[in-house]
Amino acid sequence: MAGAEDLKVLGTRQSMFTVRVLWALKLKGVEYEFIEEDLVHKSSLLLALNPVHKKVPVLVHGGKPIVESKIILEYIDETWKQRPLLPEDPPQRAYARFWAAFIDDKLMEAARKAFATTAEAQAIAVESTTEALNLLEGELQGKKYFSGGEEIGYLDIVAGWIAYWLQFIEEVGGFKAMDSTKFPRLDAWIKNFLQITSVAQNLPPPHELRSIFCAIQDAMQIK
Numbered sequence: 311m312a313g314a315e316d317l318k319v320l321g322t323r324q325s326m327f328t329v330r331v332l333w334a335l336k337l338k339g340v341e342y343e344f345i346e347e348d349l350v351h352k353s354s355l356l357l358a359l360n361p362v363h364k365k366v367p368v369l370v371h372g373g374k375p376i377v378e379s380k381i382i383l384e385y386i387d388e389t390w391k392q393r394p395l396l397p398e399d400p401p402q403r404a405y406a407r408f409w410a411a412f413i414d415d416k417l418m419e420a421a422r423k424a425f426a427t428t429a430e431a432q433a434i435a436v437e438s439t440t441e442a443l444n445l446l447e448g449e450l451q452g453k454k455y456f457s458g459g460e461e462i463g464y465l466d467i468v469a470g471w472i473a474y475w476l477q478f479i480e481e482v483g484g485f486k487a488m489d490s491t492k493f494p495r496l497d498a499w500i501k502n503f504l505q506i507t508s509v510a511q512n513l514p515p516p517h518e519l520r521s522i523f524c525a526i527q528d529a530m531q532i533k
């Protein structure tokens with residue numbers, strides 16, 4: 311098991327991408343040092359470790375940086391074998407990766423547009439967000455978690471922002487897509503997911519997310 315001196319996470323505790331990494335490390339029982347980044351005044355450390363995207367999270371293992379949260383999750387799973395996150399079966403691994411990419415590329419992009427727009431453009435984006443959620447609802451048929459088992463896996467971790475961050479994105483953005491009556495399986499998944507100790511103990515307080523999303527809206531000057 312890596313000691314804290316070998317492993318560092320550079321990130322912010324409000325970042326859904328950073329928290330994915332923290333959840334994975336907690337689930338695996340791997341110790342790490344957390345380095346809080348200031349995204350308004352990015353540190354020279356961040357710029358040196360992630361010169362291409364200049365974003366958090368960055369995992370630094372034995373001095374080597376690994377960037378992009380989904381890649382970091384796979385790295386963690388390959389490096390610390392206990393409590394596997396991805397399934398062993400190649401088709402099931404491909405399934406998890408496919409839906410993880412869908413969540414980040416389609417659902418998140420639709421929610422981002424709904425947050426960043428108003429009027430007709432927002433209505434279209436809310437519809438796209440709802441359609442994406444509906445597809446995920448379908449994938450939860452007969453399942454407690456996206457992993458298909460009794461414990462969360464890689465895909466649940468990637469989907470984790472839907473369980474917590476989405477409500478604040480909706481609230482500040484002035485729209486609603488995650489309707490518990492329309493999506494009862496997703497609603498049950500959210501409740502189960504948020505009860506997991508490693509998840510619940512690593513969630514930012516609501517006021518911090520509200521204030522960050524309000525600041526983003528102010529910066530966009532759209533509302």
Ligand SMILES: N[C@@H](CCC(=O)N[C@@H](CS)C(=O)NCC(=O)O)C(=O)O
Binds near residue numbers: 327
């Ligand atoms: N695709 C990246 C996204 C990471 C990302 O967007 N991080 C945000 C914080 S939530 C960031 O560092 N933003 C700084 C910036 O865009 O300048 C991942 O999965 O790690």
